[in-house]
Amino acid sequence: MIELENVTKVYRLGQNKVVALDDINLNIQAGEMVAIMGPSGSGKSTLMAILGCLDIPTKGMYRLEGQPVEKLNDNQLAQVRSRKVGFVFQQFNLLPRTNALENVMLPLLYDGVHGKARAEKAKAALEIVGLGDRIHHRPNQLSGGEQQRVAIARALVNDPTILLADEPTGNLDTKTGDEIIGLFQKLHEEHGQTVVYVTHDAFIARHTQRIIRLVDGKIISDVSVEHPLKAGTPRPEEVLVS
């Protein structure tokens, strides 16, 4: 469903060229749950941006559900993002002074979904993430974990082909972070949602079926996890240290 062939991304920083991604080949099947790990500057975020159609490769080919993305213009990319991609960010990125329901409705607004259907879909998404009773709360009236749940509901509301999360637990305490990972697992198991998230935390990565490690823009390992951890598993000390 996701196919990357020889994808290279080069940025220009003044006179210097920075190779953020170097000849990446990657396939992700529908229904997979994948963690991407790697040190800072390894190209994780660039890879996420390309997977999420926020950016296009300098070289190589990216097909999302068979559709070549690298040839699309800005407006077509915006449409792909609104219909096929759900983003979750480390910083939540909710609109301030705007209640949960309206935040979740935002992608539907840009996709031209009309009034009533919009509110119903958004409510359903908020119920999936367990916030059915807080739809009129504003971000500043919600805890960090709740804000990230609203952001996840926003990412889910368009029934995306792929749910992308960039360090979704990075701004949360470990307990709340585990709950968010539990939510991703639930979405994956009960709704067959394809999930890809970036994390620094090996313990959190081990909750997925597959861990991809990036260093200097290259994939250095791509392994299956034989027994993914269940959300709520106590966090062993040695995992925390690694």
Next chain:
Amino acid sequence: MNILENIRISFRALAANKLRSGLTMLGIIIGVAAEVALMSIGRGATRNITSRVEGLGSNLISISPARNVRQAGVGAQSTPLYYSDYQAIAKDIKNLAGISPVFQSAAQVAYGANQSQFSVTGVTPEFAAVQAYTVAEGRFITNNDNSAESRVVVLGSQAATDLFSGLNPMGREITINGISYTVVGVLASKGSTGFFSSDEIILIPLETGYSRLFGGRAIENGQRVLSTISVSAANPNVVNDVISQVEYILRRDHGLTLHDTLPFSVSSQNQALSTLTSITSTLTAFLGAIAGISLFVGGIGIMNIMLVSVRERTREIGLRKAVGARRSVILMQFIVETITLSLIGGILGILLGAAIAGVVTLTGLITTYVSIDVILYSFFFAALVGLFFGIYPAYQAASLRPIEALRYE
């Protein structure tokens, strides 16, 4: 995504920073208010002048000796306007509503110890109708007064106040160059035209003037002369026709050909009116342009704030793009925001400007006129300012790359 949703989003964004939105709007409010107030004052002045000039008598044409510019100096003499010219015009011209011969002379006028120099005007009964005067008290000069050369006088309202300072002048005696006259009437006030007062006049029968007051000044080449002949045309459409008939008769009776310069001025009230109107219109346009400058400055203020706002909201823009907003949607969002700012400012400015115009009217200095076209013009100009100054910041917002906007700190 429709325009209503866009407006809702922009209201929310503006409400999020009320003080800043208010201050930004203030530039537009002041600009539009200045526009409305100044234009209303200008329009009001134009209407005042127009109505006063029209009050002098509609369809009025006045005939008087031209001042001879070329022979100015000692011995300079203008061609006299004879009493016989009046008779010829009265007899030969069609489409006249009235004709009034006038001789004017300065004289010492006194009531008791109260004495001063006045211009005394000899008139016939037609004067009242032609010059649109009405009698407030008593009666006007009659044909009998003229044929009997009666020593009677009719006073303009200001002249009556000047001479009698509050006393009722009716039936009292005043002296004009030492000869006593009885006050038989006082005219209603017509107000000032801004150039001369129509209420400071003293009227006596023309015949009385010739025999008792004007003396040798009223006789040239053995004939009686006039200062002015006022003619009122039957209706506005024949004013120009009457003027050319008058010019024809004057040339004929003074032995002039078409090649000679006519030594008389024959002018209609309309000409004076159009000159005045063009002056005040120019003035109004000038005032409007000055107010336009302040509106322009207000627009620059809006652009400045919007550029800051785009920068502050970079992450928001990035997020909106990440969840599927197209360039055009972001562009519209920010343009609608500036137009909303400038239109709310425009409406408040119109209200403020109209209030200022109202206060000016209350002071009694000038009766302002807030016309609907000034309001519409100001409103659309404000919207245009919003659009013009909103495009660049909106373009900047729309051009942000989502990936960079999301990383912006």
